[in-house]
Amino acid sequence: MHAFDTELRNRIIKLVKGLLEQNSLGADITASAKLVDAGLTSMDMVNLMLGVEAEFDFTIPQSEITPENFQSVETLERMVATQLRLANAA
Template identity: 45%
Template sequence: MPESSPPDVAARTASLVQGILAQKGIDRTPEADTILSEVGLTSLDLVNLMLAIEAEFDITIPASHLSPQSFRTLNTITEMVRAVRGTATLAA
């Protein structure tokens, strides 16, 4: 299975974040390097985002990637998803 292009992962991730922000009544589109906690995502929102990312990309995020740094910005999430997808095939 070919790896999705980075814009695809980034766009899908941005859509998930915007959905969570919209549920909170926040009408903002974060930039790729915007710190998500600064636009209104709480730690509970980040847990929900993690679960949404696992479902969206059909992955299980390993404990080694479950850190605040992995979910700091859209860029860090995109890089984490790409890393997990790269190793997920080897672990399966």
């Protein structure tokens, strides 16, 4: 994992932790932890999606807004990295 990936992961974890704190949940988030198990509601998932878009400055394509992509920090990270690569290639 290179520095970019670590930074990407840390930014996503920070977003997730921020949402959990709003719900007074202090779950320790690991990369593979299921976000719903950590306590994120469907409303939180929407906020997470908006947070990711704002944090990384891109719009998540409708086709990528899937339960699979929002399962864990790892799955989110993969989706974000792919979108950033596509944006940089354009």
